[in-house]
Amino acid sequence: EAGVAQSPRYKIIEKRQSVAFWCNPISGHATLYWYQQILGQGPKLLIQFQNNGVVDDSQLPKDRFSAERLKGVDSTLKIQPAKLEDSAVYLCASSWGVSADTQYFGPGTRLTVL
Amino acid sequence: RKEVEQDPGPFNVPEGATVAFNCTYSNSASQSFFWYRQDCRKEPKLLMSVYSSGNEDGRFTAQLNRASQYISLLIRDSKLSDSATYLCVVNMRGNKLVFGAGTILRVKS
Numbered sequence: 001e002a003g004v005a006q007s008p009r010y011k012i013i014e015k016r017q018s019v020a021f022w023c024n025p026i027s028g029h030a031t032l033y034w035y036q037q038i039l040g041q042g043p044k045l046l047i048q049f050q051n052n053g054v055v056d057d058s059q060l061p062k063d064r065f066s067a068e069r070l071k072g073v074d075s076t077l078k079i080q081p082a083k084l085e086d087s088a089v090y091l092c093a094s095s096w097g098v099s100a101d102t103q104y105f106g107p108g109t110r111l112t113v114l
Numbered sequence: 115r116k117e118v119e120q121d122p123g124p125f126n127v128p129e130g131a132t133v134a135f136n137c138t139y140s141n142s143a144s145q146s147f148f149w150y151r152q153d154c155r156k157e158p159k160l161l162m163s164v165y166s167s168g169n170e171d172g173r174f175t176a177q178l179n180r181a182s183q184y185i186s187l188l189i190r191d192s193k194l195s196d197s198a199t200y201l202c203v204v205n206m207r208g209n210k211l212v213f214g215a216g217t218i219l220r221v222k223s
Contacts, residue, residue, distance in 0.1 A: 042214050042216055048210070
């Protein structure tokens with residue numbers, strides 16, 4: 001079974017630039033999550049989708065971050081404009097249903113903002 | 115108070131040792147609890163779920179204490195390959211998982 005795919009794996013940008021990350025969840029998984037993991041911290045949920053609807057985006061900085069999940073499959077997370085404090089690993093995860101089932105994580109995108 | 119708190123460690127133990135981690139959570143209504151493992155520069159992976167009755171999987175044992183609002187993870191006969199960060203995860207509200215900052219374990223030969 002193919003796992004969660006993410007791209008790119010690494011990205012270096014300058015502050016105030018824009019960046020986008022892509023995620024393809026495990027086939028059949030209805031729920032998709034985007035997490036931000038800053039060095040030395042645990043993953044922090046940014047947004048959770050069930051199919052193509054948003055379940056929770058309470059911790060998403062909506063003035064600069066946006067995410068979408070068209071057709072209930074792939075998802076993109078965008079940052080515009082980036083700040084230095086956005087440097088982190090952005091992890092995408094998916095699970096079967098809306099309950100807190102096992103979440104399967106992708107390898108993440110490591111973002112460095114200079 | 116943080117929603118999920120863990121001792122960051124590191125815990126440095128010799129091979130074959132027994133080591134235990136605790137994790138406390140703030141929301142008494144939390145229903146689901148998990149331990150995830152994260153290797154250096156890798157993604158988190160589920161290690162085990164934590165049930166009210168406890169859960170054992172080989173050398174790993176997880177316990178839940180609802181009265182004191184903490185969960186624990188016990189690793190017996192530590193292996194070099196157990197070296198990793200162990201993340202305590204709590205289902206706080208509905209379907210939202212909150213991750214602790216993790217406890218670093220280093221097993222040395």
